[in-house]
Amino acid sequence: MKHNEFSLKDAVAILERTPASLSALLKGLPETLTRATEGDATWSPYDVIGHLIHGELTDWIPRARHIMSGETQPFEAFDRTAQFTQSQGQSLAELLKTFAELRRENVAALLAMNLTDDDLGRGGVHPELGAVTLGQLLATWVVHDLDHVTQVARTMAKVYTDAVGPWSAYLSILRDRTQA
């Protein structure tokens, strides 16, 4: 089942739930789980929360405002590894709190834009992808959240790759996005 029509209300319903979902998944777990990765050059749950914070600061709402301003220059490129310097010294609990605060502010900012269906069709220019719309940007924000929720759960699951023994055959998650 796919939406042909993007529902801003449904998108906001997911966006406002993500901090609580990630806190419920992660808060209080030991670092054997929250600092685990899927292998070289993959991210731990801790890294993911830092990445989501950077998105709140520099990506979604700034780009939505860029489109609404009628600006024809491409968006600024998003830094996908900023969290490796920006999260330094912070606990996971602190990052989860910061993410929740920023997301609350950004959902409020989104709602305050009072976007119409016509607005969702307004265009911007992505530095790599070219022509995009505001509606596509907001749908991407939602899917990006859900992608990182799955990443966090998958990364913790893979900690148990050996521990499950023969049951591995039934647990596809242990092979999802596995590097060759």
Added chain:
Amino acid sequence: MKHNEFSLKDAVAILERTPASLSALLKGLPETLTRATEGDATWSPYDVIGHLIHGELTDWIPRARHIMSGETQPFEAFDRTAQFTQSQGQSLAELLKTFAELRRENVAALLAMNLTDDDLGRGGVHPELGAVTLGQLLATWVVHDLDHVTQVARTMAKVYTDAVGPWSAYLSILRDRTQA
């Protein structure tokens, strides 16, 4: 990073968080999201919660007790589609509540077993997989939870497959477990 030693404490920490994670992800969302699937013969988030309830009733703790009793007969096979009849007429909110209650009881039952490291090495017979251990069963319970958390998030993400436009190129979740 993989555990070579299975930590019962860490496993319980994940098991006791799953109901809250799924409630945070799902509670109050519209059926366009909670009843969406990934295509024919795939499950909606609603179906997944019913499946998890059936596991609480018939799989994990009953099999753990079966092993601890020294029983040498194979486990009873698990019914993977029981939720299609058992969930009938129940709202998602009701299913989430039932799952949370059963999980709380089952975590308490697990802790009351006071399992030792030696117990985790005790063996049972799976009807298809053959020889397994109690530790493997409990690790599988954890990974099974996380697999279904990813399934729920992935299924909702795919509702936005068309809506994201060109950003699809960056959103691998839209292609994970996609049927050919």
